[in-house]
Amino acid sequence: METSNNNPTQNKDDDPFRIYSAASLGAAIKHYRRGAGLTQAQLAELAGLNRTYLSNLEQGKETEQLRRLLRVLKQLGVRMTVQKARW
DSSP, rough: EEETTOGGGGGGGGGGGESSSHHHHHHHHHHHHHHHTTTTHHHHHHTTHHHHHHHHHHTTTHHHHHHHHHHHHHHHTEEEOOOOOOO
16 A cells, blocks of 8 residues: 555555556555545445445456556556545
8 A cells, every 4th residue: 555655554645546556456445445434335325336336446356447547547548546535
């Protein structure tokens, strides 16, 4: 699980999570969900997802869609970061 400070448990909302793998994406999702004060069930309902699917994402389990996305980014030589938005 990689973040800008290499410790996901100390990641500040302003620090972006660097997404290299399903595990680092899962850590980011879990961090922001908890920061929002939501349970997995609540977030899954809001997002129109199955709670089990969200749980799998948070646990860093790869889905086929995620594997494809990470492969495309790698081939382009870019990485994804996740950061709290200020809409």
